[in-house]
Amino acid sequence: MADSLTRYRSKRDFTRTAEPSGEQARRKAGGHRYLIQKHAATRLHYDLRLEHNGVLLSWAVTRGPSFDPKDKRLAVHVEDHPLDYGDFEGTIPKGNYGGGTVMLWDEGTWEPVGDVDAGLAKGDLKFILHGERLKGKWVLVHIKNNRDPKSRADNWLLIKEKDQYAETETKPIIERALTSVRSGRTMEEIATGNVEWTRSGVHIRPAGDDPKPAKERNKPANEVRMPGFVAPQLATLADAAPSGNGWLHEIKYDGYRTLAAIGGGKVKIYTRKGLDWTDRFASLVRPLADLPCSSALIDGETAVGDREGRTNFGALQVALGDGGKAIDYYLFDLLFLDGEDLRKKPLVERKARLAELLKDQPRSGPLFYSDHVVGHGDEMFRNAAELKLEGIVSKRVDAPYRSQRTSTWLKIKTAMGQEFVIVGWRPSDVAKRPFSSLLLGVREGERLTYAGRVGSGFGERELDELWPELKKRAVKTAPVEDLPRDIRRDAHFVKPELIAEIGFRGWTTDNVVRQAAYKGLRKDKRAAEVVAEVPVETRKVAPRGKTAQQAATAKAEAGATKAPHDAGAKAVRPGLTVVDSDRDTGTTEIEGVRVTHPDRVLFPGINVTKRTLIEYYVSIADRILPHVVERPLSIVRCPDGAGGDCFFQKHASAGFPKAFKPVKIREKRGSDTYLYIEDVGGLVAAVQIGVLELHIWGSHVATLEQPDRIVFDFDPDETLDFGAVKSAATEMRERLTALGLTSFAMASGGKGLHVVVPLTPRHDWDDVKGFAEAMARVMAAEHPERYLAEMSKDRRKGRIFIDYLRNGRGATAIAPFSSRARKGAPLAWPVAWPALPKLADAHPVTVETATAALKREKKDPWAGYFEVDQVLPLEKLRGK
Numbered sequence: 016m017a018d019s020l021t022r023y024r025s026k027r028d029f030t031r032t033a034e035p036s037g038e039q040a041r042r043k044a045g046g047h048r049y050l051i052q053k054h055a056a057t058r059l060h061y062d063l064r065l066e067h068n069g070v071l072l073s074w075a076v077t078r079g080p081s082f083d084p085k086d087k088r089l090a091v092h093v094e095d096h097p098l099d100y101g102d103f104e105g106t107i108p109k110g111n112y113g114g115g116t117v118m119l120w121d122e123g124t125w126e127p128v129g130d131v132d133a134g135l136a137k138g139d140l141k142f143i144l145h146g147e148r149l150k151g152k153w154v155l156v157h158i159k160n161n162r163d164p165k166s167r168a169d170n171w172l173l174i175k176e177k178d179q180y181a182e183t184e185t186k187p188i189i190e191r192a193l194t195s196v197r198s199g200r201t202m203e204e205i206a207t208g209n210v211e212w213t214r215s216g217v218h219i220r221p222a223g224d225d226p227k228p229a230k231e232r233n234k235p236a237n238e239v240r241m242p243g244f245v246a247p248q249l250a251t252l253a254d255a256a257p258s259g260n261g262w263l264h265e266i267k268y269d270g271y272r273t274l275a276a277i278g279g280g281k282v283k284i285y286t287r288k289g290l291d292w293t294d295r296f297a298s299l300v301r302p303l304a305d306l307p308c309s310s311a312l313i314d315g316e317t318a319v320g321d322r323e324g325r326t327n328f329g330a331l332q333v334a335l336g337d338g339g340k341a342i343d344y345y346l347f348d349l350l351f352l353d354g355e356d357l358r359k360k361p362l363v364e365r366k367a368r369l370a371e372l373l374k375d376q377p378r379s380g381p382l383f384y385s386d387h388v389v390g391h392g393d394e395m396f397r398n399a400a401e402l403k404l405e406g407i408v409s410k411r412v413d414a415p416y417r418s419q420r421t422s423t424w425l426k427i428k429t430a431m432g433q434e435f436v437i438v439g440w441r442p443s444d445v446a447k448r449p450f451s452s453l454l455l456g457v458r459e460g461e462r463l464t465y466a467g468r469v470g471s472g473f474g475e476r477e478l479d480e481l482w483p484e485l486k487k488r489a490v491k492t493a494p495v496e497d498l499p500r501d502i503r504r505d506a507h508f509v510k511p512e513l514i515a516e517i518g519f520r521g522w523t524t525d526n527v528v529r530q531a532a533y534k535g536l537r538k539d540k541r542a543a544e545v546v547a548e549v550p551v552e553t554r555k556v557a558p559r560g561k562t563a564q565q566a567a568t569a570k571a572e573a574g575a576t577k578a579p580h581d582a583g584a585k586a587v588r589p590g591l592t593v594v595d596s597d598r599d600t601g602t603t604e605i606e607g608v609r610v611t612h613p614d615r616v617l618f619p620g621i622n623v624t625k626r627t628l629i630e631y632y633v634s635i636a637d638r639i640l641p642h643v644v645e646r647p648l649s650i651v652r653c654p655d656g657a658g659g660d661c662f663f664q665k666h667a668s669a670g671f672p673k674a675f676k677p678v679k680i681r682e683k684r685g686s687d688t689y690l691y692i693e694d695v696g697g698l699v700a701a702v703q704i705g706v707l708e709l710h711i712w713g714s715h716v717a718t719l720e721q722p723d724r725i726v727f728d729f730d731p732d733e734t735l736d737f738g739a740v741k742s743a744a745t746e747m748r749e750r751l752t753a754l755g756l757t758s759f760a761m762a763s764g765g766k767g768l769h770v771v772v773p774l775t776p777r778h779d780w781d782d783v784k785g786f787a788e789a790m791a792r793v794m795a796a797e798h799p800e801r802y803l804a805e806m807s808k809d810r811r812k813g814r815i816f817i818d819y820l821r822n823g824r825g826a827t828a829i830a831p832f833s834s835r836a837r838k839g840a841p842l843a844w845p846v847a848w849p850a851l852p853k854l855a856d857a858h859p860v861t862v863e864t865a866t867a868a869l870k871r872e873k874k875d876p877w878a879g880y881f882e883v884d885q886v887l888p889l890e891k892l893r894g895k
Contacts, residue, residue, distance in 0.1 A: 022094040026112045037097025049125035050101045056115040070095040079189035092169035116206045119197040121148040147301040151180035186375035192305045199280030241278025242312035242351040244289045246418035250426040256392030263387040264395040267406040269326040270318025278310035286539040315346035332535035347385035358416040400429040432518040436542045438494045439508040449482045451884040465495045467527030608699040617656040618840040632698040639832040645716045647689040649827045651708035657836045674700035707836035710827035721776035722783045726828040728818035729767045732811045744768045762857045764835035764843040773883045780824040787819035847876035
């Protein structure tokens with residue numbers, strides 16, 4: 016290090032400058048520290064410094080960095096600096112080398128891309144910055160042929176590479192960020208404050224000097240004082256978006272409601288209850304501090320958004336557990352600005368001031384202005400639903416800001432979800448999994464009532480977070496009185512203090528949640544606040560007037576204390592609804608879907624029409640939908656029925672009904688749009704466009720990379736007796752049982768049988784496919800005369816192909832209860848294991864015989880399928 020700093024030391028007189036010599040270094044070498052110092056010397060420039068081999072490699076960037084890849088900034092390679100120089104902020108006396116003011120403009124860490132020394136030698140040094148202001152991929156490129164051959168300058172170019180942070184800057188970052196990341200001072204404040212570097216690394220002032228920055232000393236106190244916490248305005252749940260131009264509509268975000276207070280060069284971020292969570296959202300402090308104001312109080316939602324603009328509460332929990340990285344802040348209201356109280360001003364005026372404050376924010380965030388649409392509430396809500404957003408928030412354009420729940424702010428959700436109190440848990444049979452499901456409760460007046468349980472959505476992070484909290488709250492008595500006996504039998508109970516965010520698909524007639532999924536713990540609310548949310552009718556919400564507003568709010572709060580019986584009744588799927596349409600003779604509307612030519616025959620010879628197939632799907636909806644909804648689909652379309660030409664389709668194309676929802680999925684080369692459905696309308700729409708087979712992915716849209724089912728397809732040679740197929744399926748079941756895995760059998764509707772293994776979505780595709788392949792190959796190796804694990808028609812003679820390939824990413828399998836595009840309109844039909852020996856073939860039920868088959872079954876052959884909580888025993892199989 017001594018040799019590399021010789022040039023640095025030779026330029027400075029350390030008796031006249033407070034710059035560190037590096038001879039008695041405070042900082043230890045071995046890190047990847049990055050910083051930029053703004054340096055007002057003879058000419059203003061920005062010194063980029065990267066730690067490498069015990070020193071700071073240094074370049075003087077004459078015009079400062081830019082996020083625009085088109086801007087190639089000259090960067091002059093200068094002498095290496097000691098590590099301690101990264102703590103220097105202050106003044107270098109005039110007459111000394113580099114005399115002028117130095118500010119710590121940015122700091123963090125850097126990540127080399129490739130070998131550093133090789134990159135320096137080649138003149139192409141690529142790296143990733145993790146700073147408070149600069150982030151993403153950058154490159155330093157050496158200019159080999161300088162225009163002036165006499166110049167001794169070692170010139171490079173600093174260029175931003177294209178990534179999510181790159182953008183064409185409307186206002187350059189060097190003009191937006193004017194304060195120190197270390198002290199919060201401007202260049203003028205550093206110069207006049209006589210701030211100097213000391214060995215302790217502390218920035219000090221002479222005794223008796225005014226501690227306030229210069230710009231604060233010259234302004235009234237109310238302009239620079241940080242605003243205090245203000246309780247946020249809350250929205251009332253409504254059943255529909257209000258109409259008219261008196262309302263504006265914003266996206267509803269799925270995160271934590273927070274308020275950011277700015278003042279005196281500092282930032283505080285509060286929860287809705289006034290808790291100081293600044294440390295948890297540390298990555299947002301610097302961008303907020305850089306806003307062009309002396310003080311402000313801003314209302315918004317901290318969340319984690321994906322590339323499609325969707326926010327996810329579970330992803331926010333992961334980000335918080337990872338030190339608060341990659342968190343965004345969606346800002347939608349401005350309460351105070353530079354000492355002015357804006358709360359009595361109309362909402363549109365407050366939002367206009369907020370938009371002006373945020374106009375120069377980078378496109379990549381993390382601060383985003385939450386824009387809105389005036390009027391068009393129904394259209395806004397439909398678009399939000401199609402994009403799978405959380406919902407919308409509708410607000411009166413002329414309303415002031417009120418710190419209470421009001422009817423001038425309404426929230427309309429696209430899917431069901433709310434908070435529940437955790438009242439207990441049930442044990443798990445899976446090794447290293449402490450519980451199988453959580454027991455939930457909601458408040459009815461002064462007491463808690465049982466609201467169901469949730470067994471999905473738990474990964475290792477969630478289990479590690481929850482289990483210690485459950486153990487330390489253990490109690491012997493159930494906090495709810497109405498717990499069903501079969502649930503109480505093996506339940507463990509906890510103090511009703513923890514609040515879980517739960518997504519679900521509705522209420523059952525017993526007032527418990529249906530198909531619930533855990534999203535995360537809420538730590539910004541109290542258990543006493545958690546009630547079943549019941550939406551008010553939008554038409555009953557008064558648009559103006561304090562008295563009407565208070566009445567609507569009181570009604571909403573009173574309704575929230577009732578048991579969710581009404582919500583449960585609304586959630587029950589209605590029967591077949593057919594409305595004759597006047598628009599076109601022979602056209603009907605079924606479950607909200609326009610169906611043309613309903614009497615067209617789809618299966619010739621047996622007179623199964625469009626209407627017949629739709630009526631079958633509606634009658635079986637309660638059974639098929641849990642297996643199909645929100646899974647990417649591949650479909651077999653037969654426009655002329657099963658007797659005509661059919662084709663397989665997995666990507667979206669023009670003309671699909673709105674009941675099909677799009678989802679972008681990454682593929683090996685780019686990405687493409689797939690489709691999924693959400694309700695019985697999706698089944699009807701499928702028949703309308705000639706779909707005779709529904710094939711499903713092994714994962715849901717929300718957990719795309721974590722499969723939740725394995726399928727073994729036993730595909731026999733046509734000469735084999737069906738008894739051999741049943742034996743093969745039974746043998747697979749026995750092998751799975753020996754590994755502690757529960758499985759279910761299904762007649763495929765074709766030639767073979769499927770054995771399906773439900774999983775908790777924790778593994779990735781490689782693990783699931785690898786496990787399936789191993790099981791298939793072991794069976795084939797032990798009984799080569801019966802089975803093979805290769806897709807070979809020639810070798811299959813007299814044997815059964817155990818098809819494990821349906822478990823790869825993007826592969827699909829026929830959905831339970833789906834029709835098949837085959838003669839006779841057969842169905843893929845679940846079979847109970849005890850009934851398998853009596854099964855005569857792989858197509859026991861058809862569209863025509865489904866009603867009778869359902870009546871014969873005393874219970875669901877796949878009863879308990881969605882209660883199974885299991886993961887693959889991979890560690891056991893790998894010998895760990």
